[in-house]
Amino acid sequence: MNLSNLKFDALHLAIFFLLTTLSLSSQNKNEIGCATETSQKTLEFYNSIRSELKISEKNFMSKSASSKEAHDIQFEEIPIKAHIIRNSNGNSGLSTEELHQSINNLNETFKEAFIQFKVNDDINYIDDDGFCHFNKSNEKELTAYNYAKGYLNIYFVENLENQAENSICGYANISESANLIFVKNSCVTNGSTLPHEIGHLLSLIHTHGPNDNQTTELVDGSNCDTDGDGICDTPADPKLSSENLDNFCNYVGTETDANGDKYQPDTRNIMSYAYKGCRTQFTSEQSARMYAFYQYIKNSFINPNEEDVSEETFASLKLYPNPVTGGLLSVYIPTAGTSVHYKISNLYGQLFSEGVLDNTKQIDVNNLSSGAYMLTLSNEKTKVVKKFIK
Numbered sequence: 001m002n003l004s005n006l007k008f009d010a011l012h013l014a015i016f017f018l019l020t021t022l023s024l025s026s027q028n029k030n031e032i033g034c035a036t037e038t039s040q041k042t043l044e045f046y047n048s049i050r051s052e053l054k055i056s057e058k059n060f061m062s063k064s065a066s067s068k069e070a071h072d073i074q075f076e077e078i079p080i081k082a083h084i085i086r087n088s089n090g091n092s093g094l095s096t097e098e099l100h101q102s103i104n105n106l107n108e109t110f111k112e113a114f115i116q117f118k119v120n121d122d123i124n125y126i127d128d129d130g131f132c133h134f135n136k137s138n139e140k141e142l143t144a145y146n147y148a149k150g151y152l153n154i155y156f157v158e159n160l161e162n163q164a165e166n167s168i169c170g171y172a173n174i175s176e177s178a179n180l181i182f183v184k185n186s187c188v189t190n191g192s193t194l195p196h197e198i199g200h201l202l203s204l205i206h207t208h209g210p211n212d213n214q215t216t217e218l219v220d221g222s223n224c225d226t227d228g229d230g231i232c233d234t235p236a237d238p239k240l241s242s243e244n245l246d247n248f249c250n251y252v253g254t255e256t257d258a259n260g261d262k263y264q265p266d267t268r269n270i271m272s273y274a275y276k277g278c279r280t281q282f283t284s285e286q287s288a289r290m291y292a293f294y295q296y297i298k299n300s301f302i303n304p305n306e307e308d309v310s311e312e313t314f315a316s317l318k319l320y321p322n323p324v325t326g327g328l329l330s331v332y333i334p335t336a337g338t339s340v341h342y343k344i345s346n347l348y349g350q351l352f353s354e355g356v357l358d359n360t361k362q363i364d365v366n367n368l369s370s371g372a373y374m375l376t377l378s379n380e381k382t383k384v385v386k387k388f389i390k
């Protein structure tokens with residue numbers, strides 16, 4: 001390389017750093033982090049299923065760490081319904097290129113969680129000036145007529161603000177298991193707002209703990225299971241902001257925990273409040289938690305057309321005895337009609353047995369060890385997932 005090339009490269013490098021610095025520091029200045037609220041009720045629910053999730057998470061982690069055993073984990077696909085809000089004359093709004101770019105990014109980001117996303121081709125365009133500048137308090141007004149059951153509903157708006165009228169990048173409504181996410185258009189392709197909000201939907205909490213409170217998680221990890229985000233491979237986080245981050249995503253704060261230990265937070269974590277451009281990854285335990293939790297809410301992602309049929313055919317479907325005693329699980333289906341296929345998997349998707357229900361409508365579960373399982377029953381048109389305990 002001659003000297004003039006070297007100078008040219010040095011100039012490029014300088015420009016690159018300058019642009020990176022500018023783009024990082026311009027983020028978050030006018031926006032508060034995220035407006036998802038994790039209520040006390042939601043936290044209590046997470047606690048009530050924690051021990052069961054832990055078993056699934058452990059299995060997921062050991063399998064996903066082994067390239068051979070990772071094949072046993074089934075990829076989950078979450079269907080997305082995109083609602084694009086435009087002004088009343090149909091101009092503006094998120095472009096389909098930006099939409100697909102963001103979905104590709106999601107699929108890349110959630111690969112290690114074995115979760116993928118597929119956007120429905122039929123995009124719902126809402127041409128209404130009234131919703132272009134969208135306040136969180138207008139949520140019910142918008143979703144009442146614009147909601148697709150069985151999907152993760154994502155609403156893309158030009159401007160988004162919380163009730164206090166602060167501009168926000170996004171939020172997930174996790175209070176009613178309605179699967180709703182709202183994102184401001186300019187944040188859609190930043191690579192981390194959508195993954196962050198979907199992380200909330202899949203039960204993840206900010207790495208600094210629920211909502212905006214100061215964390216009680218200790219740096220030494222001794223209460224990592226219960227405090228902060230309740231996940232142990234994310235270090236205690238004093239809440240990241242422009243006050244304690246430099247423009248290269250380094251933590252430069254001096255905060256200490258109750259023991260006087262200095263924090264060493266993960267500034268790359270998607271569930272943190274680091275600059276949006278810094279946030280690139282979930283940890284293994286976060287991935288395992290999301291996958292395990294998805295098994296709990298999977299039923300709400302069954303295609304509504306399938307569900308309509310299920311109301312007829314599988315309407316009064318019952319599993320008994322549940323918990324299973326004696327090694328046989330009986331399925332009560334009044335009008336089975338065509339043959340019904342069954343699959344038994346655990347909460348992290350590992351398949352144990354499958355077959356076709358015979359006339360006895362009993363499934364031999366002698367070979368299953370104690371634990372929680374999912375039974376998927378399907379015929380050509382219908383699919384129902386039920387949980388049982390052995």
Ligand SMILES: [Zn+2]
Nearest residue numbers: 034035036206
């Ligand atoms: Zn958040």
